[in-house]
Amino acid sequence: MKMLKIILKQFTHKPVTTTFPAEPARHFDATRGHVVLDPSKCTSCTICMKRCPSQAITVDRATKTWTIDRFRCVICSQCVELCKFGAVSLATEYSTSATPSERGTETFSITYVKPERPKKDVETGK
Numbered sequence: 001m002k003m004l005k006i007i008l009k010q011f012t013h014k015p016v017t018t019t020f021p022a023e024p025a026r027h028f029d030a031t032r033g034h035v036v037l038d039p040s041k042c043t044s045c046t047i048c049m050k051r052c053p054s055q056a057i058t059v060d061r062a063t064k065t066w067t068i069d070r071f072r073c074v075i076c077s078q079c080v081e082l083c084k085f086g087a088v089s090l091a092t093e094y095s096t097s098a099t100p101s102e103r104g105t106e107t108f109s110i111t112y113v114k115p116e117r118p119k120k121d122v123e124t125g126k
Contacts, residue, residue, distance in 0.1 A: 027092040027093060028092070029092070031092040032075040032077065032090055033075075033091045033093045033095065034070070034073075034090070034091055034093070034094060034095035035068055035073060035075065035080070035088060035089075035090060036088070036089050036091045037066055037087055037108050038086070038087050038088075038089070039066070039087075039108045039109060039110050039111045040111050040112055041085045041086055041112060042066055042087040042088075042108075042110045043085055043087070043112050043114075044059055044061045044064065044066075045084070046059045047082050047083070048078075048079035048083055048088055051078050051079070051082050052078060053074065053076060053078065054072045054074050054076075055072065056068055056070075056072035056073040056074075057069075057073075064109060064110040065107050065108065066108045067105055067107045067108075068105065068106050069103070069105050070095055070098060070104035070105065071103070071104045075090070077090055087112075
C-alpha cells in the first residue's frame with residue numbers, strides 16, 4: 001500500500017529537479033561560478049598567487065600580466081578573500097567549457113596606475 005501512495009504522488013506532483021535544457025539554471029548569490037579579475041584594480045601584489053592552494057594563478061610583475069589556469073582552479077575563493085583592492089571576484093555564472101588542447105588559461109594585462117600623491121607646498125608645508 002505504501003508503494004502505491006508513492007507512485008500516485010509522483011504522478012500528481014511536480015518533479016523536485018528541474019529539466020535543465022528546457023528551464024535555465026538558477027544562479028544564487030553563493031554560487032561559485034568562476035574567478036574574474038578587474039585589471040584596473042590589480043596592483044600586482046602577488047598575494048593571490050602565493051596563497052592559491054592549487055597554484056592556478058600566476059602574476060608576472062615585469063610584463064604586468066595576471067594569468068589563471070581554469071583547469072587547476074578549484075574555486076575556493078581564497079584569492080577573492082585575500083585581495084585588499086577588490087580586483088578579484090567570483091562571478092555566479094560558470095565559465096565556458098574548454099578542451100585540454102586549449103589549456104583553459106586566461107591572461108589579463110594589468111592596467112592599474114598608481115595614483116599620484118598631491119605634492120606638498122614648500123612655503124606652507126601642506
